[in-house]
Amino acid sequence: MPIHRYDDALLKFQQEPATVLYLDTCILLDIIRSPIRDTIAAESVQFAKFLLERSNHKPKSLWLVISETVALEWEEHADEIVKEVEREILKLESKRSHMLTAAKAATEIDYLHGQAVNRINLAQTLKAISKSVLDTCIVIPPENEHSLAAMKRVKKYRAPAKRGKAEPKDCEIYEVFLSLCRDLQEKEMKLIFASSNTNDYGEKNSGGIEQELSAVKAKYANCWNWVNAILEERS
Template sequence: MALPAAEIARLVDLAAPVLCLDTCSILDIMRDPNRDTMHAHHVSAGMGLLAAVESKTILVGLIATQVQLELVEHVDHVQEEAKDAMARLGDRVKRIDAIASALGAVGSTDLSHLDDHVVRARAAVDRWVLAALNVPQSNDTAGRALSRLNQAQAPAHKGKDSMKDCVVIETYLEAIRDLREDGLTAPVVFVSSNTKDYAEAPGSRLRAELATEFAPLNIEYASTWDLAKHILGV
């Protein structure tokens, strides 16, 4: 049992939708906003879901212990990458302004509103960690994850060490199984932008072998925050 019995009973009584969080999607909020894959509507949906989780009644956010460990491992590095990217953007705009000025343009671009962008993004990541309910590994999680890895069963791939991803998915499968068996009927979504491991290529449809495990538990997969928000109806 991943969650304590009392916590399972509380969540079933609450009857709120459930969002299972993956490391990639949380870190996406803080990544370089210059990337072509970054869109305002994705981030806006993520912040809306965060507010719903923070309400403690509208939406339940679950965060596996393995996800927390991965965030601790990667969050500072991602933050530094974002800082560097924003600095490069500022330098690029200054260079363009100088070129424009040399051609007779008057004025300069004001990017001061972006000065604390990375700080705000990091704060959002920290809020997710604080707001979501931790789901610890049970005594059986590691064994099931290893079996999944050895069989190259999604999210595992042959020739790739996907043990951490396997631990995450096994943690959530067990938690949702316990909730469903206790009577939870609300929507459940697993959100991960890691389509390379979780989705069929190309596209964002869940890999077939995972779909067969998600379906009996009525778990939906979302590759973006806005898709997760749409499915959850919050």
């Protein structure tokens, strides 16, 4: 993970203008969670791998960017999500075995069990893909101005904050992105904020962030599929 001070990262983007895709923790962890969450499209991993590949193209066409806070949160939560996925896979295999045993009892026919998902190390493979995306990102440590702006959001209950849920870390992550948007206006680059946390960033939370992002010519995507649609100008 290349770590850059805010001004250094900004200069890098200005010298090599390309789409800036700013990721939050949830959407990175969704890569690992994708097999067990109905709300996460199965194609999410495919799109994430495609964007990872695209970010390595020359000339530069895509910057993957995160706040340093996101990197720390990923390290904190990735392993527990891997364990959750492994538990759910074992439950699924147990149910399938139970169903085939019942089917054999009813029909007196042996049915093929098929590929046992728990034997292909899926959770660890998905974690490795998520880590590859993380490691490719430009990492920007929040500066004092971002922390200050985040606290103002908290006090005013502006998304992702809300009454009864301050979310100072999320506010700080988001303020780094807003700062980039303002400072990159003259370059007319595509700017995308990607978070699957629609409860905090979506319309249900005081209208969400769409209007604010529109003012700085940026877009919000709540899943990997949507990110891809924006990049292909289908959204």
